[in-house]
Amino acid sequence: MPITKSAVQHIANLARIRIETTDIEQYTVDLSRILELFQQMDSMEVDDKEPLAHPQDIELRLRDDVVTEPEIRQKLQSVAPKIHQGLYSVPKIIE
Amino acid sequence: MPYRQTLSSIVGMLNRNDISSVELVQCFLNRIEEHSELNAFISVDAEEALKQARLSDEARARGSINSLSGIPIAHKDIFCTTAMATTCGSRMLKDFVSPYNATIVELLSKGGAILIGKTNMDEFAMGSSTETSWFGPTRNPWHKDHVPGGSSGGSAAAVAARLVPAATGTDTGGSIRQPAAFCGLTGLKPSYGRISRYGMIAYASSLDQGGPITQTAEDAARVLQIMAGFDKRDATSSNREVPNYLDHLQDPIAGLRIGVPRNFVDDAVHPEVVGAIHNSLKEFEKRGAKLVEISLPSCNAAIPCYYVIAPAEASSNLSRFDGIRYGYRTDSFDDLDELYKKTRGEGFGLEVKRRIMIGTFALSTGYYDAYYRKAQQIRRLISNEFESAFKKCDYIAGPTSPTTAFGLGEKTNDPVSMYLSDIFTISANLSGIPAISIPVGFDNRGLPIGLQLIGRSFDEQGLLNLAHSYQQVTHWHQEIPTEFS
Numbered sequence: 001m002p003i004t005k006s007a008v009q010h011i012a013n014l015a016r017i018r019i020e021t022t023d024i025e026q027y028t029v030d031l032s033r034i035l036e037l038f039q040q041m042d043s044m045e046v047d048d049k050e051p052l053a054h055p056q057d058i059e060l061r062l063r064d065d066v067v068t069e070p071e072i073r074q075k076l077q078s079v080a081p082k083i084h085q086g087l088y089s090v091p092k093i094i095e
Numbered sequence: 096m097p098y099r100q101t102l103s104s105i106v107g108m109l110n111r112n113d114i115s116s117v118e119l120v121q122c123f124l125n126r127i128e129e130h131s132e133l134n135a136f137i138s139v140d141a142e143e144a145l146k147q148a149r150l151s152d153e154a155r156a157r158g159s160i161n162s163l164s165g166i167p168i169a170h171k172d173i174f175c176t177t178a179m180a181t182t183c184g185s186r187m188l189k190d191f192v193s194p195y196n197a198t199i200v201e202l203l204s205k206g207g208a209i210l211i212g213k214t215n216m217d218e219f220a221m222g223s224s225t226e227t228s229w230f231g232p233t234r235n236p237w238h239k240d241h242v243p244g245g246s247s248g249g250s251a252a253a254v255a256a257r258l259v260p261a262a263t264g265t266d267t268g269g270s271i272r273q274p275a276a277f278c279g280l281t282g283l284k285p286s287y288g289r290i291s292r293y294g295m296i297a298y299a300s301s302l303d304q305g306g307p308i309t310q311t312a313e314d315a316a317r318v319l320q321i322m323a324g325f326d327k328r329d330a331t332s333s334n335r336e337v338p339n340y341l342d343h344l345q346d347p348i349a350g351l352r353i354g355v356p357r358n359f360v361d362d363a364v365h366p367e368v369v370g371a372i373h374n375s376l377k378e379f380e381k382r383g384a385k386l387v388e389i390s391l392p393s394c395n396a397a398i399p400c401y402y403v404i405a406p407a408e409a410s411s412n413l414s415r416f417d418g419i420r421y422g423y424r425t426d427s428f429d430d431l432d433e434l435y436k437k438t439r440g441e442g443f444g445l446e447v448k449r450r451i452m453i454g455t456f457a458l459s460t461g462y463y464d465a466y467y468r469k470a471q472q473i474r475r476l477i478s479n480e481f482e483s484a485f486k487k488c489d490y491i492a493g494p495t496s497p498t499t500a501f502g503l504g505e506k507t508n509d510p511v512s513m514y515l516s517d518i519f520t521i522s523a524n525l526s527g528i529p530a531i532s533i534p535v536g537f538d539n540r541g542l543p544i545g546l547q548l549i550g551r552s553f554d555e556q557g558l559l560n561l562a563h564s565y566q567q568v569t570h571w572h573q574e575i576p577t578e579f580s
Contacts, residue, residue: 008452015410015455016417016432017448018440027452033511034453040399041469044476051471052478054301055287055527056552060330075194081424088419091431 002032097122099575102166102260102314109155109165116148116155116165120209123167127212127258130579133234135243135253137172138179139212147209163321164207169262171250172213173220174200174305175294183296184216184228184246187416187423187442197294198329199263199305199322206321211259215249218444219413220267220298222246223516225274226507227446234503235277236576237542241500244274250308251278256579261309261318265295267302268401269495269520272532275308276495276545279534279574281562282308283315286553287527288333290319291326299408300331302401302524311572312533312562316340319555338556348564349383351557352488353548356391359493359519368494371536371544375565376492382564387488393476394522400477401521402514403457403470409447410454416442449510478526485551490561493519495532495545523549531558534571543571 008028012019019027073086082089097105097119108114124141144167151165175181175193182188196204204210217227225233225248235243236256243252247264251274254262264271266284275282283306290305297303307318320341325334355376360369376386418424418438425437443451457466484491496516506513523530529552532545550558566572 003456007456011452011456011459012436014459015451016414016435016439017443017451018433018436019448020440027449030449030510031452031456034402034449034514035456037511037514038399038403038466041396041403041466041473044393044396044469044473046469046472046476049472049475051468052475052525053471054331055478055525056331056333058288058331058333061327063327072194077420079191079194079421081418081421090419091428091434093431 003028003035098126098257099580100260101310102317103311105166105260106163106317110160116151116209117145119165120144120148120167120211123211123259130256130258132239133236133252133256134231135214135233135249135256135258136169136212137182137184137215137230137249140179143178144209144211151207151209161205161207162317163203166208167211167259168203168208169212169214169250169253169259170200170210171216171247171262171264173216173265173296174263175296176200176210176213178210179213181213181296182229183220184218184230185442185444185447186229189229189423191422193294195294198291198326200294202321214253214262217246217248218447219296219409220246220265220270221409221446221450223269223273223513224506225249226503227444229444232503235500236579237279238500238540241502241542242277244277244500246270247308248274251275251280251282254278254280254308254310255576257575261307261314263305264308265303265305266524267298268405268524269517271306271308272495272520272530272545272547273517275532277500277543279543279571280308280310281312281315281531281533281572282306283319283531283555283558284523284529285319285323285555286333286529288331289529289553289555290322291329291332293326293328297412299405300412301408302405312559312566313341313344316344316559333553335553340556340559343556344559344563346560347383348379348561351384351490351561352387353379353384354387354389354484354488354491356389356394356491356493358391358395363518364494364497365499365538367538368498368544372494372546375535375546378565378568379561382568389484389487389491391480391484391522393473393480396473397477397522397525398514398518400470400473401517401525402453403466404474404525406450406454407457407467408454410451410458413447413451418442446510474525477522481522481526481528490557491549493547495519495547499538499540499542499544519547528552529555529558531562533562533565535569536571
């Protein structure tokens with residue numbers, strides 16, 4: 001199933017990835033080929049099989065609501081591109 | 096020559112004081128430098144490794160010895176380490192130094208292993224050739240114009256060339272087993288949940304699993320012993336008891352049933368690979384195992400199933416790379432949206448962007464049911480088929496890969512062709528069951544051929560036994576590429 005260039009642009013927007021105009025064609029070709037691969041699933045009869053999201057039958061473990069980790073904000077923020085007074089600095093969002 | 100020895104032999108040498116850890120580490124550091132053309136390593140810290148080796152020798156002199164004391168090890172550059180950068184083979188993390196260590200890094204360090212360096216990999220573990228790395232491709236020591244496999248190709252190349260006795264890898268769709276097969280090594284993907292994923296940078300969280308890449312099953316058992324176990328910091332970690340893998344390694348395999356799926360050895364597999372697989376199965380029969388024909392028809396749909404689920408999970412996991420809290424940030428932007436888009440457009444390579452886009456598409460409105468939900472239902476079918484198959488047999492055998500290592504650049508322009516090389520490995524990831532690849536021969540170009548054995552959930556012991564039993568009567572695992580011997 002071929003995918004259109006405008007669909008590729010829409011997906012790139014959803015994924016927050018900038019694709020150069022010159023590359024859209026190649027992405028369209030590549031993604032179309034990958035989608036053809038997916039067509040192999042069309043012929044598989046799955047009836048009403050329960051989807052398997054996870055290979056193990058596990059339940060999320062719960063623990064007591066107490067603080068167990070030390071305060072390491074500075075250490076964690078030491079690798080950030082831009083910090084301002086302990087906050088992650090980003091371009092203005094609200095005018 | 097210590098570098099020619101297995102990890103288990105080196106443990107013995109250190110215990111008998113035939114060699115010091117400093118001499119050992121220096122030997123491997125020299126080899127890494129001498130063979131930089133393989134591009135197996137992204138980072139090496141010689142000074143720190145020698146310092147740790149000295150401390151290890153001093154501790155040994157005081158009688159303080161752990162199971163891997165003094166042994167140099169390399170970690171795939173997907174495991175967070177505070178000592179050196181963790182790049183995931185990506186521009187996005189090229190200068191990232193993690194504030195914490197992955198659990199398996201800590202465990203192996205406590206076990207006495209010495210971190211010598213971080214190995215090259217396909218970017219964010221997405222690939223089957225170690226050609227998508229920002230740091231350039233790794234070369235296969237058996238034939239330097241060929242790929243080592245991927246995504247743990249750096250680890251596999253490093254062990255095959257004897258630049259390090261053992262290394263860690265991760266396996267989401269075959270990324271330990273396939274490079275092990277391409278490089279003539281033993282590579283184990285344990286059951287999902289056997290090894291902690293804390294500090295292992297996520298690609299597809301329901302499929303990822305770390306594991307050892309070694310020369311032998313015995314070596315893999317030693318490394319797995321340290322890596323395995325419950326970790327409260329990993330919500331998917333299993334609290335099932337870890338057996339003593341070495342204790343039962345020599346158990347006889349007579350009477351064990353090995354299932355051979357009809358569709359695992361068919362026209363799509365290279366005839367030389369088929370030949371080596373058949374010969375290896377005869378060895379198992381000679382040791383008393385019984386071969387049983389089984390059928391796993393749903394595995395034919397494993398490729399599209401995997402290539403929906405893994406990219407879908409990746410699109411979510413990689414959304415954290417946005418230039419805000421760590422990693423690459425684009426130089427110029429007018430607003431937040433542009434910051435995200437340019438950072439991610441520049442920071443990620445082509446294959447990663449392709450997979451994020453495919454995953455985003457599969458999860459998007461209008462396509463979720465047709466692709467993602469359907470893939471998860473097929474995943475259920477595949478998993479059920481393995482369960483049924485394991486009523487007729489104890490292990491399942493077949494080629495790890497349909498071919499031996501292909502040439503550098505041969506499949507880079509055709510992503511689907513690259514994906515098809517995962518046909519035999521991905522179903523074990525989808526089902527969460529353990530699988531191992533061991534060397535069983537060479538093709539007429541001298542490239543290694545790997546046999547894959549798949550086991551029931553948490554039967555890593557059985558896989559190691561089978562592999563060890565085969566390695567007692569064959570020599571493939573002892574071969575070293577001429578240039579590196």
